[in-house]
Amino acid sequence: MTHFIEKIELKTATPGVRRFLKVHRFKSKKPGPKVYLHAGLHADEWPGLLTLQHLITRLISLDEQELLAGEIVIVPFANPIGMDQRLNGSVIGRYSFSGEGNFNRNWPDLTPAAQACLLKNPKASVEDVRQALREAVAELPTHTPLCHLRAILLSLSIDADIILDLHCDSQALLHIYGHHLQSEQSELLAKHLACPIVLLEDEVGASPFDASHVTPWLALAKYSIPLSCFSVTIELRGFADVNDHLAAQDAEGILSFLASNAITTAEITQQPPVKTRVTRLEGVDTISAAVCGIICWKIALGDQVDKGQLIAEIADIEADNPLEGRTPIYSKTQGVLFTTTLARLVTTGEIIAKIAGPEPLENTHGGSLLML
Incomplete structure (x- = not known):
């Protein structure tokens, strides 16, 4: 078995209050990509929370059968700070009560660290760049609870090959946000999720979590370094679309996508095909x-x-x-x-x-x- 669980204590600003992240790791002896997933960065968006519960259950079973490869890191709830922000019985989980803004905006731009790596060693490898990114994350400020949370999440994710950030909209169809240079991978993910809408951006604005990972690699294109991180946001329909049926279906779709990337050798049930509209x-x-x-x-x-x-x-x-x-x-x-x-x-x-x-x-x- 390769599954182990880590509990990471988070900085707190309030006496008597303790917060933590729980991290599920599946690390196989078989070589393969590293995958990172989390849900609830916007803490009032809950479909992904249940989807990851179903996915973890499936992965535990596959791990026991030795059918996993590479490394899978899952943070089942990524924002304990936001989940604790309640006003008149409602979770206000999109913006920090501390005044530090939207939880999914203004993530660190680690491009300078990646560029410095190539300037120091023009023959640097993908792994050299990843090590430079890890070192840059280790130097990030952690002086507030939110800064500390962001640094922890980046330390878990910055060197991943595949990053899936699970969100939802108000009322919505399942849809995916990705970069236009990764349109083929985004469409493949949509196929496995039976997702009808893929939205491709040609510029990264306001530094959301997913962009914080792909932006350094985009900046290295002139050095002929391959774009070595596929990072997208998956919008799992709307706020109210939280039930076992949809969560199990989406977990199976994610697992099917992982199988297409050689992360599991299990036979995964394919979703019924849907027509996907790809839009800039x-x-x-x-x-x-x-x-x-x-x-x-x-x-x-x-x-x-x-x-x-x-x-x-x-x-x-x-x-x-x-x-x-x-x-x-x-x-x-x-x-x-x-x-x-x-x-x-x-x-x-x-x-x-x-x-x-x-x-x-x-x-x-x-x-x-x-x-x-």
Whole structure:
């Protein structure tokens, strides 16, 4: 057996409070890639938490049968800080109460360490670069609980070949965010997950967790160093899509993808095929509410829409005549409605929907995930 569990104590700012991470490691004697997965970095996004429970169960069984290769590192809950942030009974898990911002923004850019490695030794190998990244992570500041948490997570993940960061949207279809230079791997992952939407970015903005891993390798392209880390964000549908059926299905899809990367030799049940739409992020119509009011949808999640089609109306609850107090919302592209807001009372400027379309749109700001 290669499975062992580690408990890592985290820095705390409050007397009497202790936090920790639990880490599941499967490290086989058989050579193979290193894979890192975690869930709940945005601590109010829970589908991935249950998916990893099912995946760990499957991996324990495969490990007992000696059917694993390489190394698999799983952090089943990546953000104890955010999970502890409750207000009036609700978890407020996207932003830190400490004032340090969004938990999935402004992760360290380790590009200088990777470049310094190549400048010092132009013949440096992929492993040399990984060692330089490990050393850079070891020097990261840990003066706040959040800084310490980030440094710990990066120490577990920075040298992985494959990184899967599990999130969810408000209400959504299963979808994947990846870099356009890794489109083939992203589409393969989508195939195994039966994922209908893949969104490819051409620039990395605001430094989310997944980008912190791939950005150094992108910067080394001019040195002919291969892009040696496949790092993506998987959006496991919406907030409410937390159940054993979906979690087991997604865990099996992830396991099937790992099998395609020679991490297990087990026979994995294939998901029924789905048609996957691959869209550059600049082709996503990100729709904001023009006014405040009650949103009334005219189409459903997953529907195909045409450019200029009426997709919703916002009812003005201050209107003297309700029949005249409706503001129409139209699609700017032809495509698939893949996310909608869970809220029904919306505020002016709030993002209420996203449509994956084929053509770049003038109303977007480049091809970065964080510009959506």
